[in-house]
Amino acid sequence: AQSVTQLDSQVPVFEEAPVELRCNYSSSVSVYLFWYVQYPNQGLQLLLKYLSGSTLVKGINGFEAEFNKSQTSFHLRKPSVHISDTAEYFCAVSEATANAGKSTFGDGTTLTVKP
Amino acid sequence: DTEVTQTPKHLVMGMTNKKSLKCEQHMGHRAMYWYKQKAKKPPELMFVYSYEKLSINESVPSRFSPECPNSSLLNLHLHALQPEDSALYLCASSQIFGELFFGEGSRLTVL
Numbered sequence: 001a002q003s004v005t006q007l008d009s010q011v012p013v014f015e016e017a018p019v020e021l022r023c024n025y026s027s028s029v030s031v032y033l034f035w036y037v038q039y040p041n042q043g044l045q046l047l048l049k050y051l052s053g054s055t056l057v058k059g060i061n062g063f064e065a066e067f068n069k070s071q072t073s074f075h076l077r078k079p080s081v082h083i084s085d086t087a088e089y090f091c092a093v094s095e096a097t098a099n100a101g102k103s104t105f106g107d108g109t110t111l112t113v114k115p
Numbered sequence: 116d117t118e119v120t121q122t123p124k125h126l127v128m129g130m131t132n133k134k135s136l137k138c139e140q141h142m143g144h145r146a147m148y149w150y151k152q153k154a155k156k157p158p159e160l161m162f163v164y165s166y167e168k169l170s171i172n173e174s175v176p177s178r179f180s181p182e183c184p185n186s187s188l189l190n191l192h193l194h195a196l197q198p199e200d201s202a203l204y205l206c207a208s209s210q211i212f213g214e215l216f217f218g219e220g221s222r223l224t225v226l
Contacts, residue, residue: 043205043217105157
């Protein structure tokens with residue numbers, strides 16, 4: 001079994017400031033890791049993913065995340081946020097040999113970017 | 116623009132009605148999913164179809180009935196729902212291993 005913990009339920013930040021959204025996971029097997037973003041009244045959209053290889057992963061909209069196996073973390077970062085980044089962010093994990101649809105989602109982090 | 120299309124975007128139904136949610140993808144994905152999402156909560160997996168066969172049913176009540184007519188289409192038939200079933204219903208697709216591609220969802224209200 002696997003689990004995901006998003007350590008911050010809400011993150012307020014000013015425009016152009018850096019931001020980090022934290023995600024820890026637990027699994028007894030190799031995993032794939034994902035960050036999704038959900039804007040109001042929309043579905044989820046993939047920001048970035050870690051399947052294998054380089055532990056620093058770059059995604060869309062200037063986001064990046066680093067897979068840290070020893071700390072079982074996959075924190076999401078952006079050096080300078082915009083108002084348009086205000087949204088709900090979900091970290092998700094799936095077993096590397098399992099159907100991706102069995103992904104386990106964290107409870108989400110609400111990022112609010114203030115002017 | 117999403118490549119997974121869901122209809123209708125909004126649906127209001129009474130507890131005795133029968134309705135259906137529809138989902139379509141043309142990315143050649145062989146796995147399709149239904150998720151339920153309540154406000155301020157993560158998506159909850161309901162059903163998974165792999166190669167057009169139901170592979171996962173997460174103990175969903177029988178008032179929800181999925182159907183996969185072909186590799187591009189996924190339906191969710193609704194009957195005798197309860198007010199607590201009101202939620203955003205998300206369809207997604209994927210290759211068997213990989214990220215999920217979500218539609219924009221169908222917002223269901225049960226009166």
